[in-house]
Amino acid sequence: MGxxxxxxxxxxxxxxxxxxxETGPYTPERTxxxxxxxxxxxxxxxxxxxxxxxxxxxxxxxxxxxQKGARMVNGxxxxxxxxxxxxxxxxxxxxxxxxxxxxxxxxxxxENGAIWVTEEALGHRILPFITQGLVLVLAQSRIVAxxxxxxxxxxxxxxxxxxxxxxxxxxxxxxxSLVIGAHGPVAMQVLILKDx
Amino acid sequence: MMPIVKEHSPAAEQFLQDAKxxxxxxxxxxxxxxKRDKAAHSxxxxxxxxxxxxxxxxxxxxxxDDYLVEFETRAQENGVRVHWxxxxxxxxxxxxxxxxxxxxxxxxxxxxxxTEECGLNHYLRDxxxxxxxxxxxxxxxxxxxxQPSHIVLPAIHLKKEEVSATFHQHLHTEKGNNDATYxxxxxxxxxxxxxLSADAAIxxxxxxxAQTGGIVVCTNEGNADMGVHAAKLHIASMGIEKIIxxxxxxxxxxxxxxxxxxxxxxxTYSSHFHRPAPGQQLxxxxxxxxxxxxxxxxxxxxxxxxxxxGACFNTCPVYRRSxxxxxxxxxxxxxxxxxxxxxDMRANADLPFASTLCGSCTHVCPVKINIHEQLWTWRQILMxxxxxxxxxxxxxxxxxxxxxxxALYRMGGKMARWVLHVAPSMAKNRLNPWFKQREMPEAPKxxxxxxxxxxxxxxx
Numbered sequence: 001m002g003x004x005x006x007x008x009x010x011x012x013x014x015x016x017x018x019x020x021x022e023t024g025p026y027t028p029e030r031t032x033x034x035x036x037x038x039x040x041x042x043x044x045x046x047x048x049x050x051x052x053x054x055x056x057x058x059x060x061x062x063x064x065x066x067q068k069g070a071r072m073v074n075g076x077x078x079x080x081x082x083x084x085x086x087x088x089x090x091x092x093x094x095x096x097x098x099x100x101x102x103x104x105x106x107x108x109x110x111e112n113g114a115i116w117v118t119e120e121a122l123g124h125r126i127l128p129f130i131t132q133g134l135v136l137v138l139a140q141s142r143i144v145a146x147x148x149x150x151x152x153x154x155x156x157x158x159x160x161x162x163x164x165x166x167x168x169x170x171x172x173x174x175x176x177s178l179v180i181g182a183h184g185p186v187a188m189q190v191l192i193l194k195d196x
Numbered sequence: 197m198m199p200i201v202k203e204h205s206p207a208a209e210q211f212l213q214d215a216k217x218x219x220x221x222x223x224x225x226x227x228x229x230x231k232r233d234k235a236a237h238s239x240x241x242x243x244x245x246x247x248x249x250x251x252x253x254x255x256x257x258x259x260x261d262d263y264l265v266e267f268e269t270r271a272q273e274n275g276v277r278v279h280w281x282x283x284x285x286x287x288x289x290x291x292x293x294x295x296x297x298x299x300x301x302x303x304x305x306x307x308x309x310x311t312e313e314c315g316l317n318h319y320l321r322d323x324x325x326x327x328x329x330x331x332x333x334x335x336x337x338x339x340x341x342x343q344p345s346h347i348v349l350p351a352i353h354l355k356k357e358e359v360s361a362t363f364h365q366h367l368h369t370e371k372g373n374n375d376a377t378y379x380x381x382x383x384x385x386x387x388x389x390x391x392l393s394a395d396a397a398i399x400x401x402x403x404x405x406a407q408t409g410g411i412v413v414c415t416n417e418g419n420a421d422m423g424v425h426a427a428k429l430h431i432a433s434m435g436i437e438k439i440i441x442x443x444x445x446x447x448x449x450x451x452x453x454x455x456x457x458x459x460x461x462x463x464t465y466s467s468h469f470h471r472p473a474p475g476q477q478l479x480x481x482x483x484x485x486x487x488x489x490x491x492x493x494x495x496x497x498x499x500x501x502x503x504x505x506g507a508c509f510n511t512c513p514v515y516r517r518s519x520x521x522x523x524x525x526x527x528x529x530x531x532x533x534x535x536x537x538x539x540d541m542r543a544n545a546d547l548p549f550a551s552t553l554c555g556s557c558t559h560v561c562p563v564k565i566n567i568h569e570q571l572w573t574w575r576q577i578l579m580x581x582x583x584x585x586x587x588x589x590x591x592x593x594x595x596x597x598x599x600x601x602x603a604l605y606r607m608g609g610k611m612a613r614w615v616l617h618v619a620p621s622m623a624k625n626r627l628n629p630w631f632k633q634r635e636m637p638e639a640p641k642x643x644x645x646x647x648x649x650x651x652x653x654x655x656x
Contacts (some may be wrong), residue, residue: 002280003281003282004280006282006484007264007282007436007482007484007488008261008264008265010484010488010489010492011261011264011436011488011489012261014256014489014491014492015258015259015260015261015491016258016487016494016497018258018259019251019254019255019257019258020255021251021252021255021441025508027445035249041461045460045461045464056353064377074214081328084411085375092391092392092425092426093392093426096388096392109462111239111414111451112441112451112461112462113461113462114462114466119473121262122478123426124636125421125424125425125473126422126425126426129418129421129425130422131423131466135238146445146447146449147233147446147450147451147452147462148444148447148451150447150554151443151444151446152444155609156408156410156443156468156470156614157274157405157408157409157443157468157470158272158407159470160469160470160472160473161467161468161469161470161471161473162464162467162468162470163421163442163465163466163468163577164450164464164465164466164469165373165464165465166461166463166464166465166466167464168415168464169416169417169418169465170416170429170464171332171333171416171417172349172352173331173332173333173336173349173350173380173381174332174351174354174356174359174376174379175354175355175356175359175375175376175381176227176228176352177356177376178350179376179377179380181380181381182292182332182380182416182417182418183330183384183387183388183391183418183419183422184417184421184422184464185418186482
């Protein structure tokens with residue numbers, strides 16, 4: 001008998017009587033000021049949140065970042081300077097010098113400041129981790145209240161890889177002193193684009 | 197390095213010798229517990245969420261075989277290779293064979309208590325493969341050739357001066373620079389190079405979803421993702437109890453996990469792996485290593501619901517005052533004291549006694565495991581098996597004799613009161629284990645029975 005069969009048969013011999021799992025339809029608990037609570041939560045975990053009025057403001061932000069001269073990846077489709085495609089076939093090491101990556105978020109969660117991002121929008125899976133600074137752009141209408149709402153709306157297995165990102169990377173492993181910037185970005189900002 | 201003591205009580209005594217450090221450890225973990233409380237209390241429906249999580253796990257355990265097979269099928273459809281290991285030894289062999297087949301010399305590993313349980317690092321090192329633990333806390337303890345002392349905060353037993361000295365020795369940082377940011381940046385620089393030059397990445401698994409065949413890995417540092425996305429080979433090791441039926445259940449568990457662990461609303465990264473990146477291999481190793489045995493033990497079955505948040509450690513008055521190494525097990529604290537005797541009852545017979553049975557662990561557990569009741573149940577089993585510590589066996593036998601004879605009981609009480617009044621030093625000395633770390637009670641002049649009988653005679 002192989003290990004697979006050994007384990008499965010051991011489970012069959014030792015598992016308890018079937019315990020039913022009642023699953024009613026899910027109804028959201030609360031709504032309210034989702035942008036406000038998203039922003040407040042994100043700031044409390046070390047991220048920055050800026051609300052932009054329209055795409056003109058977004059393009060102005062991108063232009064300003066671009067003028068700083070640091071290596072930047074712009075992953076916001078249909079904007080001047082979009083250069084995500086070049087990243088798709090890169091080796092991880094080639095992305096080490098990226099100073100700022102500006103990427104499109106799919107869904108934001110007000111209760112914890114997390115944003116769901118998929119590999120299509122990341123260009124390369126390592127990009128949001130290896131970059132020194134990360135900026136995620138999110139449509140205001142794409143903010144939900146809780147993680148339950150998020151999983152209701154997402155097909156998490158559609159992309160081969162997807163990730164909830166909540167703030168900059170951090171650690172408190174030395175005497176519980178919080179240090180922003182562990183292995184991933186040392187700074188993280190979210191741009192919320194107002195609904196038109 | 198402190199010598200390793202293999203029994204909780206003397207090891208705790210050693211830990212407490214440095215009173216200042218022990219106090220810091222106690223207060224710091226209590227602070228983490230307080231942050232957990234704040235997060236829990238500010239979330240509407242917290243108790244209902246715990247109940248829901250507990251029920252999902254109970255249901256999953258009752259159909260564990262079905263869900264594992266469903267996970268395997270979906271994962272294989274996604275291009276993920278699934279392996280099964282009955283024990284730690286087989287797990288290590290599978291991992292090594294994969295590394296060998298791919299010509300791997302250097303591995304980066306993110307936090308995985310399972311690989312600690314299996315002793316993977318030593319196994320691979322003996323085969324000439326370099327393994328670097330990349331969680332900052334685990335990296336620190338690895339450089340010091342120690343074990344993690346906490347499943348979420350691996351280096352919580354160390355002070356920044358010690359981390360600084362360790363980094364000075366191994367990473368050539370400035371001597372005496374104890375700044376946490378400076379030290380973290382130094383490790384970041386060294387580990388970035390490790391991530392980018394490693395041939396393979398090993399990660400743990402927080403949740404595996406049967407319905408979609410995917411795995412979820414949670415970190416704050418971003419170390420799991422840095423390793424995985426830079427390497428051609430990703431091996432994820434998981435205990436078979438990490439499975440959950442549906443993706444929507446992730447909503448329940450991700451809401452509970454970080455809030456219970458550190459008081460954060462969620463970890464910085466919750467990464468969902470469903471298919472390997474182009475040109476990459478993704479392998480998942482499903483490990484039993486005693487879990488089906490625990491599943492068969494009805495009174496301990498619930499311990500398999502554990503999501504490894506560490507909340508029971510932070511709240512435990514014994515853990516906070518004895519440190520993780522006193523538990524001589526990869527998972528310390530209250531939950532570790534239930535899991536360890538399942539693996540080796542004799543070697544871990546002391547652990548269920550490393551508790552006051554106050555029940556605080558049970559109250560904070562996000563999946564409602566009745567931890568303190570299980571500790572008490574283990575004690576009864578260990579007594580019956582004759583595995584309890586000798587001092588307890590003798591003491592309990594003596595008490596049983598005294599309590600079953602009213603005459604002996606009255607005489608014993610009288611003697612104890614007399615001793616405490618006339619010659620307190622006879623009780624307050626090192627030979628009396630109860631007096632260690634405790635004050636003896638004030639003895640009343642008479643017993644209740646003496647008082648009652650007197651009262652009766654005086655006719656009131």
